[in-house]
Amino acid sequence: MSTQFSPDAEKEMHLEQLMNQYGDSLLRLCYLYLKDAGMAQDAVQDTFVKAWKKMDTFEGRSSEKTWLCHIAINTCRDYQKSRWLRFVDMRRSIDDLPLPIQPVDPIVRDVYETVKALPEKYRICVLLYYWQRMTLEDIAQVLSVSKSTVHHRLEKAKVLLKMELEGSETECVNT
């Protein structure tokens, strides 16, 4: 039988490359945004489908990683709004829980939980800056806010993290 779907091989190879390079960290970013593994898995897949659709219009003004983060965060925002009613297959199995592969040090666990518990706007800035190693400019672009707003949010996040982690043996960030 002849194929009805003619693949644009180059574009799809590039998409596969992006998924291999950034898939895990985007999935985790989506999880930390949505706090739901199943939804994060859907969101990251949607992110790459959207990226594929927009690939031709990507002008390279930011790095691919910044561009993908931007799409992922907008996708998560959309998910948050529509999370209660999606017309998905009820038969789809829910994948395993995101348990760590290795046992995690309790202090590291504390830091993780504390970051996870930050209010959304601070949490995302912290994750993009300290975890994804993005610059303030890139984060500003991803979140559609000014650079100084990002800076302010990071400062505020540091204070919140310090307050939360005070009393434990760790100081999380330089202040």
Add this chain to the structure above:
Amino acid sequence: MREHMIGSAMDQNLSGLYMTKEMKMNVLYRVQNDKAAAPKTFRLSFGLIAAIVLILVTVGAVAAVLLGGKAFTKDVVAPIAMQTDSERFSAQEVEEILRLADENGIPVPQYLRERWEKWGGEYKEELMRALVKTELGFYPGSWSLEDQNWYSQMLVECGLADGVGNLLPGENDFTQEQVLHMANTLMVEKLELPPDYADETKFQRFFTFGMDTNNPNVTFKRWDVGYEDLETGAQYNFMMLDNGLITQAWRYQPGTEASLHALTEDDVVNSFRHYFGNSVLQWNMEVLEQFYHSFAMCDHTKKTADPGIRIVAQTCFLLPGGHYTYMTEEEAIRLAREVCKADESLQPYVIYFGDGPNNMHWKISFWEGTEKSMQFRLYAQIDGRTGETEYAGDYSGAPWYAPLVSADLHASIAEDKTPRIYEKPENWRSPIFTDDYWDALEALDYNAETREQRIAEWDSQYGNATNQWPYAHQAVFWWWDMNPEFQNINCHVPGIPVEGEHISKEEAEKIARNCFMEEAPSLFTEEELSRMNILPPNFHYQVDNGQIVAHVWRFDIQIQFDDGQYSDSLIHIDAHTGEILEKDISSAPGNG
């Protein structure tokens, strides 16, 4: 410990979460489908018309023997699936199915074909669904109810599902026509669903009826009706239980923060009370779960008058028995009884709540008395995954809804055991609700007897948006709405500006405007800036750990874009010093 710890904390804790091969293949598969589904414009040439005629003649001649995706799945693939107990087809079975599919002209997407060949097998359900989709459409929610029910039954027959999830309405159920009529009417009237919603070139309709068979405790059957605007992506959603209770009706516009809701808080609360009884404590866990979702998805502009039920609605109730249940209810009760040392004469009252696979909790409360008058005595909260005790305590002085909220919220409420009051009690001490509040209450003739009348008067005098009310009224409204016993929950409470002590609203506005304009030219065009709108500011006390740490003028500056959407920028100014405490200047539509 330095910054790098954040990165490694994330990586270590989430090392089990990675993008699987299946997920990547699914993306590629969807990309293929999207490409196939992309609308194309054709110009018919004579040659093309001739070719189409030829194809039609040929297809007509062999139509008697060729099967479509649905019939092929039913008559060819399902019998193969039934031959083994495995959830997967073997490589040989997949090869055979592909061969037969080719013979029948089933358009198997190329990527799916490659994936099946590459993996040497496939989950039966996924393969069957993919084949059915080639005829009925990509989204099962857009199939007819009969097709959804047929597919669901076939999965049960093949041993791939425990129960039929997609149902056909029975004699006692609403008919499809009735439900569609109700849904369409409500959405056109309240959600501005365009009247041409039936035009399939403009809207995709989703319509399902069924129940979740993954959880044996689910009893509600549910109708879902939705429309998606194919051009704008706007979604219109309607959800109704089979007893006629409309649980959700809302519109969502991608890229905006604001949704449009057809139900108010009162609509939701009153409907649930009407259908399931006035006492929330008598609702079972399934009703509570539905209530949580319904309340979350309603219009919160006008708050329901009962602050207790608003607190209850913060609990993300779950129905145990589903995927995220690691411990039975009986086991949780046994553990709680042990921890609380609750004797067998005390009855357990159980809720299950959480917001993700790593955050599930049982809260077991023990009570005596009768079901109509439950006297709650003790409680324990158990980690739903590990069985560890998180909290245990007694209910002395707790409000009626305490068994329905998490123990930490309960504890923060119970710390201040002040009963609900409408005038300043003797020996009153609160760093937040100071004498100013009590004076304002008195000055506005607000007390237990007059409160409802006053709020109604202010509502009609100043409008529904309480942030447009005079500051003293706002502060009193907050008091009425939330009650001082909740004061530790929020980090901002409306305050009352005092002339001479605080900088004036006008002065604060100048500061806010200057602060905004320092950055705005790089984010907005001049034309957009000409549409700048500084909303009347709020006056807040910023509360930290139960103490007021700042008096704040809070400005919301809106910029309207050409498409009618707004961006919101927030600026907080210290009302004593004029210092900028926080600024969040954004050009994102819907930010705020």
